[in-house]
Amino acid sequence: MTDQMFVRPVRTRPIPEGARPLVSLKGLTKRFGKVLANDAITLDVYPGRIKALLGENGAGKSTMMSMLAGRYKPDEGWIEVDGEPVRFTSSKDAIRAGIGMVYQHFMLVDSMTVAENVLLGQEGSFFVSPREMEHRVGELAERYGLNIAPDAHICDLSMGERQLVEILKLLYRESRILIFDEPTAVLTPEETRNLFEALWRMTEQGKAIIFISHKLEEVIALADEIAILRRGRIEGELDPASIESKADLASRMVGKEVLLEVDRQPAEIGDKVLEVKNLTGLGLTGVDLDVRRGEIVALVGVAGNGQKALVEAVTGLIRPPQDTVFIMGKPWRKFFAESTWNRSMCYIPEDRLGLATLPNQNLVDNLLLTTRKGFAKGPWLDKKKAAKHTTRLIEKFDIRPGRIHALAWQLSGGNLQKAVLARELYREPKLIVAEQPTQGLDVSATEEVWNRLLETRAMAGVLLVTGDLNEALQLADRVAVIYRGRILGVLDNTDKDIARKVGPLMAGIVD
Structure with missing residues (x-):
């Protein structure tokens, strides 16, 4: 997505003279054991403005915002709202002060409807009828241009749709200070445009917005000012108008030059490691797709068009119709009956905290989650050996904090994703199913x-499921477009017009 896709209202970037911050952080410091997550953070956020917060994975962004939202207590420093010091003992205190936050990891009740989740815990909601709930939430969604059915159940929603529910929860509270932690990570371009228009409308009402994102083009287009966090400290603040390019902003964020592209050289193509033949059912119709060793095949499409069902059918989460899925030359049932822990298939799920890891277990136990047979001696597990390999993977993949006993939920979204990737590549797979592998990084x-x-193409074929078209074009040898459960086309990346052709196919338009 590029900044040209956004039509930004005419705004005055400078902070008005004499304006008072709506919220201020004064020397906030937070430690987790020996890890200094935030170091004397001082930051002002003004009403009617959007402040973007940038930093590498593990820089301390989410920790800082969690203190502002009342989830964590600072070890040092304090927070001021409207110029007055406040002390939050819980997120409820922050909500009462007018602060709301949408987290990277969703906090929803799967068995409830959208409307019930939005009103859950809200004052006076206990006596509201389901019809009235749906009416209120429907009006709210329509007001901000968020396309979501209030009577839908959370368990039936895509990741992008669940993110919209989290945003609706925040909007329903009418918070004055709104914190968005990677809100567009699972949104389609159209949903992102709608969200940005909603954020601009909120600033017109005098709300202050903090926007955390790794999508630099969005930050440049959206923000009034940009604060850069590095290794737990605020390194400086920038006016978006002073930024020359995405590469310029990226280098300022990480302290070194970043290319924002890769050199994809052709690899030797081998045997088929995945073959899907006329897969019909599970919401899919006549799906034909294959992946060979040495290539990356990207599956792209707007969220909710059948990607989830296809991934689940391939990875063993649901049973596909017989003789429709073949892995490494074996029928699906035979493959899973004989599958080994290594040199087989690995799955990197989109839901990194729920499906990919055990949130309350450390990195060693999470390594063992899919590799335990490699560390087994009879009925016993060699935990010391597993710990040594975990340490090596932490160093190799630069997973922060670099402690094997850190719990999965304590890691930032990006570092948790790197831990999952490290674990799965350790298995030396021949087929990799990677679902949104760089989301939040x-x-x-x-x-x-x-x-x-x-690099893995030397030993494996990769099925890459992504909502990021740029990622697909950078990595894939072939791009398959899915729409309403059908593969409408498979395009070779050597086609110079591939970028122009993919868009209409994603919208269901076939020449």
């Missing part, structure tokens, strides 16, 4: 993941 980490996926 900073530009430096994204480049690293891209390069590692390209």
